[in-house]
Amino acid sequence: MTEAPYTLILLRHGESDWNQKNLFTGWVDVPLTEKGKAEGARAGQLLAENDLLPDVVHTSRMQRAIATANLALDVADRSWIDVKRSWRLNERHYGALQGKNKKETLDEFGEEQFMLWRRSYDTPPPPLDDADEFSQVSDPRYQNLFEALPRTECLKDVVVRMLPYWFDSIVPDLLLGRTVLVTAHGNSLRALVKHLDDISDADITGLNIPTGIPLLYQLDAELKPLAASRYLDPEAAEAAIGQVANQGR
């Protein structure tokens, strides 16, 4: 075990095809846009400029996170580091909203219901039918999940399935003194930030994470933040956070 402080970098994937089209995405495995690829590369540049060179990367099982990590690590000349992947870092499963347009959903169901589905801590959207074209029941990468395969999730569900991976896989790398990069998704990272910053169930509804901008944590021996976390490009992050919050409008 190495002494604290421990260095953890969280990175939401770059803009995806469905971010651009304003569709609820969840577990649908969509690619990055050209802008998203550029965000991935820029994230790598920010890591290198700040002398934050990851020793290990943890990603979800989804191509938008994997591609973002690869692009960032290529630019930072760290494409050779150890890689670990888990479904537990996947985006929140968006249930029957997967593939639906956010603006049309807002118009159809109204602000209150839309925000309840999108940001409430414990209200999941209706479950996705297994026969739906956007279901993951036949996806080979999840065949080992059996009844654990989600059909919908609220953020609380994501916290429950993400935390075992945090404690069992990410924490051991931190305690070894490795600089750890976690490349994942808006809502799986909200779940991790909620845990790290001890954010209440009520306050987490107001937290949004921008695409493609590394978020730095320095953690103490108890794995609590030594100071407030910070985006490596704070101005870009502030503008992008507002855009995420206002999606659908």
Ligand SMILES: O=C(O)[C@@H](CO)OP(=O)(O)O
């Ligand atoms: O559609 C999704 O899967 C997520 C992230 O893009 O969207 P939201 O920010 O609305 O939770």
